Amino acid sequence: MTAAIAPGAIGAVLLFLAAAAASDRQERASDDLCGLTVAVPAGFEARRDGDRTVLRPIGGEGLRNVSEIGLTFARSAPSASLETVRPLGPTVARYRLSPESGGSGGPESLLVAERSVAGGVIRLEASIQGDEGGPPDFGPAWHALATVRCTVPAVP
Numbered sequence: 001m002t003a004a005i006a007p008g009a010i011g012a013v014l015l016f017l018a019a020a021a022a023s024d025r026q027e028r029a030s031d032d033l034c035g036l037t038v039a040v041p042a043g044f045e046a047r048r049d050g051d052r053t054v055l056r057p058i059g060g061e062g063l064r065n066v067s068e069i070g071l072t073f074a075r076s077a078p079s080a081s082l083e084t085v086r087p088l089g090p091t092v093a094r095y096r097l098s099p100e101s102g103g104s105g106g107p108e109s110l111l112v113a114e115r116s117v118a119g120g121v122i123r124l125e126a127s128i129q130g131d132e133g134g135p136p137d138f139g140p141a142w143h144a145l146a147t148v149r150c151t152v153p154a155v156p
């Protein structure tokens with residue numbers, strides 16, 4: 001099943017591909033920079049927000065402490081401020097994890113990571129807010145960054 005959403009400001013068209021392996025669904029966003037395809041983690045849904053692909057937990061609307069994963073393509077070199085390295089299969093990601101004070105929903109943690117691809121980088125920004133007390137689980141964010149692909153080569 002394929003559903004199309006009207007073009008956005010930069011000509012983005014969002015296609016949802018219903019057939020996927022295991023418990024993941026596929027989301028593809030095509031724009032003039034890069035066609036992002038990502039395996040959506042189980043329990044998450046995808047939507048397009050401007051030049052970002054946003055993943056949020058299913059049923060999270062209206063909750064005060066919802067996590068969010070944002071993916072964007074940038075025609076640039078990796079950010080020098082991301083110094084920590086994490087292996088992602090055959091490649092690596094550079095990242096920064098920042099604790100934030102949060103608000104009424106509890107403390108917030110922000111993960112910013114980038115993975116180099118042909119023609120630029122794919123940037124991930126993920127936030128988790130909650131008062132569970134343990135370390136934040138960025139497993140779904142790492143899964144998204146590991147599986148995201150630039151399926152349409154970026155044209156300089």
